[in-house]
Amino acid sequence: MSEKLEIQNKEIVVPGQVLAEGMGYVPGKGTYRDDKAVVAELMGIVTVDGKVIKIIPLRGKYMPKVRDRVIGRVIDVLMSGWRLDINCPYDAVLSMKDGSSEFIRRGADLTQYYALGEYVFCQVSNVTSQNLTDVTMRGQGLRKLEGGRIIEVNAQKIPRIIGKEGSMVMLIKKETNCQIYVGQNGRIWISGEPEKENIAVAAIRYIEENAHRKGVTDSVKALMEKLQ
Amino acid sequence: MKEHLLKSLKKGVRYDGRKLDEFRKVTVSYDVSKSAEGSAKVTFGGTHVLVGVKMGVETPYPDTPDRGNFMVNAELTPLSSNRFESGPPSIEAIELSRVVDRGIRESKAIDQKALCIKVAEKVWSVMVDVVTVNADGNLLDAAGLGALAALKVARFPKYENDIIDYMTHTDKKVPLVREPLPVTVFKIGEYLLVDPLPIEEQLADARLTITVTGDNTICALQKGGEVPLSSEDILSMTDIALKIAPELRKKL
Numbered sequence: 001m002s003e004k005l006e007i008q009n010k011e012i013v014v015p016g017q018v019l020a021e022g023m024g025y026v027p028g029k030g031t032y033r034d035d036k037a038v039v040a041e042l043m044g045i046v047t048v049d050g051k052v053i054k055i056i057p058l059r060g061k062y063m064p065k066v067r068d069r070v071i072g073r074v075i076d077v078l079m080s081g082w083r084l085d086i087n088c089p090y091d092a093v094l095s096m097k098d099g100s101s102e103f104i105r106r107g108a109d110l111t112q113y114y115a116l117g118e119y120v121f122c123q124v125s126n127v128t129s130q131n132l133t134d135v136t137m138r139g140q141g142l143r144k145l146e147g148g149r150i151i152e153v154n155a156q157k158i159p160r161i162i163g164k165e166g167s168m169v170m171l172i173k174k175e176t177n178c179q180i181y182v183g184q185n186g187r188i189w190i191s192g193e194p195e196k197e198n199i200a201v202a203a204i205r206y207i208e209e210n211a212h213r214k215g216v217t218d219s220v221k222a223l224m225e226k227l228q
Numbered sequence: 229m230k231e232h233l234l235k236s237l238k239k240g241v242r243y244d245g246r247k248l249d250e251f252r253k254v255t256v257s258y259d260v261s262k263s264a265e266g267s268a269k270v271t272f273g274g275t276h277v278l279v280g281v282k283m284g285v286e287t288p289y290p291d292t293p294d295r296g297n298f299m300v301n302a303e304l305t306p307l308s309s310n311r312f313e314s315g316p317p318s319i320e321a322i323e324l325s326r327v328v329d330r331g332i333r334e335s336k337a338i339d340q341k342a343l344c345i346k347v348a349e350k351v352w353s354v355m356v357d358v359v360t361v362n363a364d365g366n367l368l369d370a371a372g373l374g375a376l377a378a379l380k381v382a383r384f385p386k387y388e389n390d391i392i393d394y395m396t397h398t399d400k401k402v403p404l405v406r407e408p409l410p411v412t413v414f415k416i417g418e419y420l421l422v423d424p425l426p427i428e429e430q431l432a433d434a435r436l437t438i439t440v441t442g443d444n445t446i447c448a449l450q451k452g453g454e455v456p457l458s459s460e461d462i463l464s465m466t467d468i469a470l471k472i473a474p475e476l477r478k479k480l
Binding site for chain 1 (some may be wrong): 229231232233235236239241243244245427
């Protein structure tokens with residue numbers, strides 16, 4: 001049986017497209033094996049890493065992963081915790097014991113901590129096979145987000161907005177003097193001077209649209225300098 | 229969140245960089261639907277609204293035997309926003325259709341007597357359908373502008389021997405004598421603004437929809453929101469609306 005790669009690295013592929021023939025290739029994220037072929041499951045950019053073929057989707061809803069730091073909105077106050085909307089098809093639960101670094105007494109008024117409609121920066125602590133998600137507020141940098149504004153972006157572009165080791169978001173923070181929290185779920189919280197915030201939003205929108213291009217860092221820098 | 233928005237408005241800067249009394253980019257395209265007698269698509273930035281005009285022959289209402297029927301219906305489709313769900317029309321959808329309806333009806337924009345075919349037996353009915361494609365704030369003004377645009381281009385279908393031929397349209401236009409256009413002014417804190425973003429709509433204290441005809445006559449009002457408006461508020465809101473309406477009218 002011959003082994004053959006049907007596509008080139010970094011090519012855009014569509015669902016159902018045969019990417020490679022033969023058992024020598026291994027299906028990675030966003031692909032599956034059909035008989036002996038590796039077939040695309042998503043629309044996106046294909047990456048061939050040795051024998052592994054994976055697809056980075058162009059867009060799509062966020063799916064929770066353990067250790068992801070996300071921005072959630074309180075949609076319900078339960079008996080022993082809060083239900084959060086984390087911009088994904090499934091809600092997350094923040095239980096009372098994970099709700100705060102301080103001890104929350106049983107029967108306390110939970111709205112004192114997080115009320116309906118408020119935003120929190122939290123971390124995914126557990127995801128079951130049924131996608132029931134638990135989040136926690138115990139951890140460094142996790143906090144309630146007061147004031148500021150929330151923007152929503154394509155969750156698949158978040159890694160690019162953060163940049164290598166946070167370089168891109170650091171650049172925006174430095175140029176605009178804004179506080180920025182980026183959630184892996186595609187929500188971004190920004191707080192700063194109104195005009196500077198608008199510059200930060202413009203920069204983020206620019207990265208979102210040009211994530212696939214090279215040299216985005218330089219053009220973002222130029223864009224922000226122009227807007228100042 | 230609201231304090232933050234107010235802080236921004238205090239400096240006269242909106243979340244998308246506009247000024248308080250500035251509209252987003254407005255576009256109007258005509259005859260987007262083949263099956264409607266007249267249609268228009270209106271966009272205000274990210275807000276997209278489709279409006280279609282359908283015509284038919286019906287019996288008139290008993291209290292207005294010599295007038296044509298006129299009806300506005302609005303649908304806030306789930307595809308336009310995650311806030312909307314399918315099913316019977318929501319209060320929001322009913323308000324949207326009624327505000328558009330009122331503007332056109334109360335300004336007597338359509339000469340309903342000209343729609344009469346035979347008194348107490350047959351009249352033309354004009355049905356305006358508003359469908360939201362993307363709800364990114366200010367649906368009211370977009371729907372109002374769309375309804376007016378669609379009515380302006382709507383033409384009667386061919387009507388012979390009691391049969392309507394929807395495939396052929398005559399040159400006869402809907403008898404439109406006035407051009408009502410709604411402008412909604414929102415109040416957040418002490419600030420007045422137009423063409424709100426969804427977040428501004430959500431945090432607004434009050435809003436006033438002012439429908440204005442071509443000669444800047446106010447023909448309908450609709451107030452929304454929980455906070456009462458003072459008479460000074462209403463006066464300055466109408467001033468803004470009267471200033472905005474002619475600019476918006478140019479897009480038609």
